[in-house]
Amino acid sequence: MFDHVVLTCVDRFRGERTVSGIYHLLTGKRSSQTLQDAKGYELDRLFGIYPSLKREQLERHAQALVQDGLIQINEQSFPTITSGGAEQLSSFPVDELKHFEGMVWHxxxxxxxxxxxxxxxxMANSNAGIHHYVPIVDDYGTQQWVRTVYHQFQDKLPKMVESMYEEIHHLLKKHPSNQADLFAYRLTGGGIxxxxxxxxxxxxxxxxxxxxLMLQHTHYYLFLESKKKKDQxxxxxxCTKGLDATHLITRSARKTYQYIQQGLSLQEIMNIRRLKKSTIQDHIVESALIIPDFSIASFLSEQDVQEINKMGIQMNTKKLKQIHEALNGKYDYFELRxxxxxxQHAIKEGMT
Amino acid sequence: MRHDLDSILKENFGFNEFREGQKEVITDVLEGEDVLGILPTGTGKSLCYQLPAKVLGGTTLVVSPLISLMVDQVKQLKATGYKAVTAVNSFMDQPERNAVLKNLDQYSLVYISPEMLQNDWLQHRLKRMRVHLFVIDEAHCISQWGHEFRTDYLKLHQIIENLGHPTVMALSATATPEVQRDIMEKLKLPHMKKRIYPMDKQNISFAVEECTSPEEKTDRIVQVLEKNQAPTMIYFSSRQWAEKVSFELRERLNQRVAFYHGGMEQTDRMLVQQQFMNNQLDVICCTSAFGMGVDKKDIRIVIHFHLPPQLESFIQEVGRAGRDGGAAASLLLFTRQDHYLPQRLIQSELPEKNDLQQVFSFLKKKQGEEIPEDDGMIERFELSESQWNFIKFQLEEEGALQEGKLVGVTPELIQEIHRFLEERWMYKHNKLNEMLKWIHVSDCRRKALYQPFQDMIREPTVPCCDGCDFSMDDLSFQEERQTYDTFSWEDRLKMIFKQGAGL
Incomplete structure (x- = not known):
């Protein structure tokens, strides 16, 4: 599974990002670079799916993939996939990771x-008559939440216990059995x-x-299914109540976005917010990435956008430097980003 | 006022009778007397204040040195249905801390770290509450001659005074007569009632064996545990060793083995503890971080893979065995090289003479200025955190550090701190030497172990020790256990939810 996730990243990044870029993607770093990568290379499903990943762990794993001949890493430390790697990638059962939707839900x-x-x-403990036990989740907010549920549904508890069992059973039945095993053995309750x-x-x-990753995939699966199908x-x-899609835009970027909506210029926002030009520019790019109907007309014309994107597609790259050179420096990096x-949105809309 | 303590015990805690010493200590504080209780590990020290807290009403304040210990105890208490309890500590997140502090007077039992008690705001808050009992857990920490000296404990007498002198209960499991005197002196409570109970465990047999290498130690453990099937703890002085040996034992033994140490992720730590409590594990390879709040009654074997730095730690760790009163055994393994391990531990705690010299000549130039940042000093003089804390506290104690400013770093002061440092070094080395001496004892090991703490050593109810009539090879525990076959996820889920009979 981990193999497959890393190979997917290497494959999609096409030798244009380092292992560090993969690390930031999987741990969900909220920088405009990483967000842009996730969208641009169509890896947004994997964004932030493995927050506890350690950098050394990923580096060791990448080395192992090199040893196995599945990827290569060049002198600038950009990994690319080998034919062996590509083969392994295509033979992986898609079912085992199709539920990840990291960008939206991480x-x-x-x-x-x-x-x-x-x-x-x-629930399992109350079902088994165990009333005194150490809670398996050591988090104040969650404990409060469960307490509230308990008081609210006290008289319906036996019914809920049965339903919870049925729900999980039903969902795991349709899930890869190795992942179902892991999930069931991770659970605590009923004296186990x-x-x-x-x-x-x-x-x-x-x-x-x-x-x-396999546990995490099962978590996404349970979440998405139960979020969609309340009756079932x-x-x-x-458990999904009140948990909404992540607004990935950072609070700071949101502020900048609001000023722009009010019609302030870049220079004015810089003055008001006392931030560097590059920071404000990051915010603008971030807003453009996340908010589909954000108008950038005050920075670039429709023709400019088209010209830049056409060049990117023509050269089959997302690398700013290459596009910058191909267009003879007509646009600065901010404009390119x-x-x-x-x-990105235009492509998506075009597809649907 | 007379209370029917037995029925209170039965009603609130579900026990039929008190264990040795509990009733006496409880009666003392209910009658308003300050008491020093020395009760051996495993005799339910915490009940000694939990019960009075119920009876007295108001708030009982429990000062405890280890946050993890506090949090564990609160969890255990809540799990048994004692809800009006909380631990105020620096690891709480903001919403939780706010919620707790707002309603502090609603709690009957409040655990608190000595550092937190220094907070002015909190002291003020406590002053306006009805604190009826002030408990000092692990009271030996107040004594420089105790094995775990904690400087914050020295300030407790002021706080007791500020609170208008509520009844004080000081508790410890291991305190020599010397330390007992020191506790009363430092608390400025010379008339405390002393309740001292023997700490020798009559149901534990002792053995010490020399090995030539760590590998041989592991072989020996395999040998012992092949013959014995019972809950076992193996203590290590480092995380790496605990993990390493646990992996090897897993391979070589038909037992369920896990490791436990402070470096593990919180959830996994809790799972391992609970598995052991629940008899889903047979052997735990751990550091001293394990077991503080874990009260498993049926541990049969405690093995020490490394030498503890002093007899007190050893006695406490061994005391986790046989709490149900049944037979248990302690095995300590050592190699000649092991003598240096605790030595290194001491070195990392106390600054060396040379370091001290350099630090002071630096600080002398900073008279009247603010004391430099901790990190800066630690880096500059290559000190460990506890070494720098030691120096800082000494400055404070001697009045050379006031409101963060350095005043009067005089040659006399430096002399004084030097002298004190030397004492500490000596003390720690003596402690270590006691430990070393004990492992080389050739006659009765039980007597040699407990003699510093009590006059009379009782007759054991099990074979005594390898100096008398016991050998580890005589040991044979064969306890039944649930089998641990692998089930499918469906079976496991059914077991958890108890769906369908037969499983």
């Missing part, structure tokens, strides 16, 4: 996961204590990273 998945694990422990990541690795003969999965749906960010 911000709320941790809360959902904590709620599910603690609610399940509470779940396994640590290390124990799961050993029990199921998996490598570092695989356990975390009422208890799990309860902005145009490409905007172009």
């Amino acid at each position: 911000g709320v998945i941790p809360t959902f996961v904590k709620r599910v694990y603690l609610l399940l422990q509470m 204590i779940g396994m640590t990541i290390d124990q799961l690795k050993r029990e199921f003969g998996l490598n570092g990273g695989d356990v975390e 999965y009422p208890v799990l749906h309860l 902005l145009a490409l960010a905007k172009g």
